[in-house]
Amino acid sequence: MREEVILDINDLRTSFLTDDFEVKAVDGVSLKLPKGKTIGIVGESGSGKSITALSILQLLDKPGKIVGGEINFKGEDLTKASNKEIRDIRGNEISMIFQEPMTSLNPVYTIGQQIRETLKVHEGLGKQNGTKRGIELLQLVGIPAPEERIKQYPHELSGGMRQRVMIAMALACNPDLLIADEPTTALDVTIQAQILELMNRLQREFGMSVIMITHDMGVVAETCDYVAVMYGGKVVEFQDVKSLFKNPKHPYTVGLLKSIPRHDADVDELEPIRGNVPSAKDMPKGCRFAPRCPFATDLCMEELPSLDKQDDDSEVRCWIYTDRWDGDPEVNVNERERTS
Ligand SMILES: Nc1ncnc2c1ncn2[C@@H]1O[C@H](COP(=O)(O)OP(=O)(O)OP(=O)(O)O)[C@@H](O)[C@H]1O
Ligand code: SF4
Ligand SMILES: [Mg+2]
Structure with a gap:
């Protein structure tokens, strides 16, 4: 990514701390948003999308707290900003719209x-x-x-x-950054399309940078330049939008794309991802997706993979894409590429 970066989130950790427990809602998220571009954050319910956004503006409900990392916005670390500075930035330089107006x-x-x-x-x-x-x-x-x-x-x-x-x-206030958290989920499909079109037009006219939070891959396709896929409080894949749809790498991303209706597919071809999102209180020790992943090996169960940059500039957190992969050497999670 060679463009000017307006927002650079580095290893953000946000937890809900009670006397006897720490719920790690956002657990080491790093993201870079180039100026004037839209980044989508996708993932199932509970993956940490909203808490990532609320952390940026420090709008977390108690007992939520940023416990680590940096949120660099135009060169200033917002995690170190005073309440007054954050109030000035909120609505002035960064605006947020929510699902339910x-x-x-x-x-x-x-x-x-x-x-x-x-x-x-x-x-x-x-x-x-x-x-x-x-x-x-x-x-x-x-x-x-x-x-x-x-x-x-x-x-x-x-x-x-x-x-x-x-x-x-x-x-x-002509913000530099707009954060939209499921802005169209509560609306019917026709209105949803109109609102997305409006947001696209305004983004072009105002040259804003946008974070679009959604669980809807259709919305991602319509609006985003880059996509971060979140699972269990972590980013598991980051790609530009075209490459993500063409060549999804992480088995979870592949599952997400298979579970959405496509124009060219029959409804009975849809395959929901089996199992449930792990609870933030009870995260698997190794790869967080392992209990649901059709390729999981002993290594996956034991050790959490890191988010690694690939030759094509994408980033993926999965053992398959490393030289430590101990499963089937022929495994190709990208069924789409194989069959197209
Ligand atoms: N007020 C809270 N107290 C304790 N834990 C919380 C609280 N809010 C969120 N969490 C934890 O943070 C995790 C991430 O929540 P978040 O709201 O970011 O999910 P999300 O990805 O936005 O999901 P959704 O698609 O349902 O909006 C949740 O699974 C939950 O465990
Ligand atoms: S690391 Fe293993 S369990 Fe996790 S997504 Fe990759 S193959 Fe599946
Ligand atoms: Mg949310």
């Missing part, structure tokens, strides 16, 4: 009051200019009759419109 919009204030408040805090705009800019922003995100909508309360808008309002608010 109702949890972020306040039901007792109108859309206009909420957008104006954001513009007042971050841009110092007064009521009149705030309303004017608010209407422009609602227009930008494709809300019809914005002069009317701005006077309404969140419950008067549909889910898709509320998500557009959230995007408008996230863009209000």
Whole structure:
């Protein structure tokens, strides 16, 4: 990756600490996001996607805590920033949108009051200019009759419109980095496609860098330049999006791609990944995917592989791609490549 890097996460560890136990929700995640690009973070529920994002903005619920690593944003380590510095960065340089806009919009204030408040805090705009800019922003995100909508309360808008309002608010301060955590999961398919298209367009126009968190490989294909696949609090594969779809390397990534409907495949060809995600309290000793992996060997059960760079610049955490592989030497996890 030779582009300018805006966000460089290095060995991030975030845990939920109780008196007698440490839940390692994010366990040594490293990621680099080039400026103006979109990186997707994918993985099943509980893999640590949201906690990675919330760690960046230090929005972790107690007893969640960053216990190690660095989050370098434009050269500054956010894990060392003061509360005031983080507050200034939040919404100003980094914005976040969530899956369910109702949890972020306040039901007792109108859309206009909420957008104006954001513009007042971050841009110092007064009521009149705030309303004017608010209407422009609602227009930008494709809300019809914005002069009317701005006077309404969140419950008067549909889910898709509320998500557009959230995007408008996230863009209000022209952030350098937008973190979107499952921004379309709660929406129906047509609206989902419209919102993704909107986000793609805005990203191009504003030149933002984006972290797109999703469990949906379809969303990844539509929006991302690079993809980090997470499993059990760790990144197990990192590739550019085209290579990932063409040549997925980690058996978990291969499983994820087989479990999604494709235009060219019958529904009965879908193969869900067997078994369940391990609980963060009860992680396997070796490779975290071993209990579900069709290729697991004794080595896999005993030792955790590291995330290693391959000749083609991809990164993968799996013994198959090392010279210590002790299983079938012929094994080729990439069925897709073999059959295509
Ligand atoms: N408040 C909490 N207290 C204790 N553990 C937590 C808490 N929130 C998250 N965790 C732990 O962190 C792990 C990762 O959670 P995270 O929310 O990042 O998952 P995710 O990948 O975003 O999943 P989903 O797709 O369901 O949103 C969970 O499996 C859980 O063990
Ligand atoms: S390290 Fe072993 S168990 Fe883990 S994904 Fe690779 S082959 Fe499967
Ligand atoms: Mg989540």
